[in-house]
Amino acid sequence: MEHAIWAEGLVKRFGQTTALDGVDLAVRPGTVLGLLGPNGAGKTTAVRVLATLLQPDAGRATVRGYDVVRQAHQVRQLVGLTGQYASVDEALTGAENLVLIGRLLGMPRKRAKQRAHELLAQFNLGDAADRAVKTYSGGMRRRLDLAASLVGRPPLLFLDEPTTGLDPRARSELWELIRNLVADGVTVLLTTQYLDEADALADEIVVIDEGRVIATGTPEELKAKTGGQSLAVRPAESSDLPTVVSVVGELAGVGPDVTGDLVTVPVSDPHLLPAVMRRLDEAGVVVTELTLSSSSLDEVFLTLTGHPAESQDESEGSPA
Amino acid sequence: MTTATIPEVSPRVGPVEGLRQSLTLAWRTVVQVRHNPWEMSDFSIQPIMFVLLFTYVFGGAIAGSTSDYLTFMLPGMVVMNMLFVTLYVGQGLNTDLTKGVFDRLRSLPVARWAPLAGRIAADQVKQAWSIVLVLGVGMLLGFRLGTSVAGLLGAVVLLLVFALAFSWVAVLVGVVAKDPERVQIFGFTALFPLTFVSNVFVPAETMPGWLPAFVNVNPISILADACRGLMLGEPTYTGAVAAPVIQSLVWAGAILAVFAPLSVWALKRRV
Numbered sequence: 001m002e003h004a005i006w007a008e009g010l011v012k013r014f015g016q017t018t019a020l021d022g023v024d025l026a027v028r029p030g031t032v033l034g035l036l037g038p039n040g041a042g043k044t045t046a047v048r049v050l051a052t053l054l055q056p057d058a059g060r061a062t063v064r065g066y067d068v069v070r071q072a073h074q075v076r077q078l079v080g081l082t083g084q085y086a087s088v089d090e091a092l093t094g095a096e097n098l099v100l101i102g103r104l105l106g107m108p109r110k111r112a113k114q115r116a117h118e119l120l121a122q123f124n125l126g127d128a129a130d131r132a133v134k135t136y137s138g139g140m141r142r143r144l145d146l147a148a149s150l151v152g153r154p155p156l157l158f159l160d161e162p163t164t165g166l167d168p169r170a171r172s173e174l175w176e177l178i179r180n181l182v183a184d185g186v187t188v189l190l191t192t193q194y195l196d197e198a199d200a201l202a203d204e205i206v207v208i209d210e211g212r213v214i215a216t217g218t219p220e221e222l223k224a225k226t227g228g229q230s231l232a233v234r235p236a237e238s239s240d241l242p243t244v245v246s247v248v249g250e251l252a253g254v255g256p257d258v259t260g261d262l263v264t265v266p267v268s269d270p271h272l273l274p275a276v277m278r279r280l281d282e283a284g285v286v287v288t289e290l291t292l293s294s295s296s297l298d299e300v301f302l303t304l305t306g307h308p309a310e311s312q313d314e315s316e317g318s319p320a
Numbered sequence: 321m322t323t324a325t326i327p328e329v330s331p332r333v334g335p336v337e338g339l340r341q342s343l344t345l346a347w348r349t350v351v352q353v354r355h356n357p358w359e360m361s362d363f364s365i366q367p368i369m370f371v372l373l374f375t376y377v378f379g380g381a382i383a384g385s386t387s388d389y390l391t392f393m394l395p396g397m398v399v400m401n402m403l404f405v406t407l408y409v410g411q412g413l414n415t416d417l418t419k420g421v422f423d424r425l426r427s428l429p430v431a432r433w434a435p436l437a438g439r440i441a442a443d444q445v446k447q448a449w450s451i452v453l454v455l456g457v458g459m460l461l462g463f464r465l466g467t468s469v470a471g472l473l474g475a476v477v478l479l480l481v482f483a484l485a486f487s488w489v490a491v492l493v494g495v496v497a498k499d500p501e502r503v504q505i506f507g508f509t510a511l512f513p514l515t516f517v518s519n520v521f522v523p524a525e526t527m528p529g530w531l532p533a534f535v536n537v538n539p540i541s542i543l544a545d546a547c548r549g550l551m552l553g554e555p556t557y558t559g560a561v562a563a564p565v566i567q568s569l570v571w572a573g574a575i576l577a578v579f580a581p582l583s584v585w586a587l588k589r590r591v
Contacts, residue, residue: 100348
């Protein structure tokens, strides 16, 4: 079957930095692909290449069969893009921004206005239609950004970290809007740093790190693969630390992470907890902390990459 | 709403479409001014102040009479002010680049040249306003045309053509600068000496050493001379009119030929 989005061996370098190091992607029409990774993993660069904003140094990508380099103009007609960088004009009102895009897409003035108000109503921005965007709250701003990418009713939507920096309520509002679009048959490529977001929205998740795909699967498959839970043990005596590390490591089958006195390891089997308790008891180790909690993205990364997800403020892609 | 219908996909943008898109983007800049009229006063108050200060504070000392000085200085003042206003092209472009508006525009199926052309076209409105403003203030203070309305219109057209070419310098500054404030700082730092070391405010002959040589080749002097010729006519203005007009056009062509490709190259590197 023909893929809505397809990429093979995408490479993009910025000077000494390799942002994409051979990325393959395949997205079926009408599904949501979650591109999951930490800051600086190459997510934004991948989206920018697929949205024709950047040219790859190697590899090939198509959107609905159109090559993103040679047939960029066709691709632009099919894709709506929303991201922190693909923004609206703060000096204009919400309505003016949408009318501007409608006019640029070739709509007559009347239809552009009609479409703008339709979208503003749909995105619950009707009251703010004639206010300058710089007066909008973060959540309103993101909804307008999303609306702006839908003016031309594109069959594909690229959302680059659509909820980063939003409060939980604004976040779930945006999720609901995205789900409605998917129900209408839109194919979505979504990047996120949050496991729960990918879990909530994506049919399939691609985990990338340092420009490479390190895991692919449905959210369920990934959770099974990475354990999905995390075991933390803190011995009362620092001298017991090596014993704890070896017991935990042996039972979990993965090398644990040690931060100070805290030993953590991703686990998939809930029966591990009593086993660890029993073995530590036998070894005469007293613990002050023993917890089993849901995996954070950091732990998923630890499992998949063998190194923690670095959350340094390294910005991705070009400085645009 | 059904978003999933497969739209008809066209292979390219025609030049007429591209022109329409540029005009739509120019409309956007005009709307920005309507929302923020203070931006207009940014480049309206300062020129009025300059005309008043130069005429009444320096005029007597430089030319012996304020009205003689006004006649000499005003055409040059129009040139200087128009160049400063042209810097707004760079500031607007830089804002679009840093805020991400430019990427949004690039992600749309519009002609690749439309975002830049729209920006430059919109700013011609501001430039025209700056010319009319300085001329208007000058006429209120007693500046009189020595030629005809045709001469005046000729000067305005020449100024706008030159501004169109000079816009590309502003585009380059806008692309290279990190943020909009720096566009302004960089622009002023470069433009102030260039406009003052010209014949805008005083005749070149009064300057020492090698300065007159520079002043006479400075395109700002040449454009100011062309405007004097077109507005005042040959009896008042001592040179021939045709030479500075042609030289101004040559300068405009040269600036365009150097800075347009340079700006486009810098823009491609930045985005």
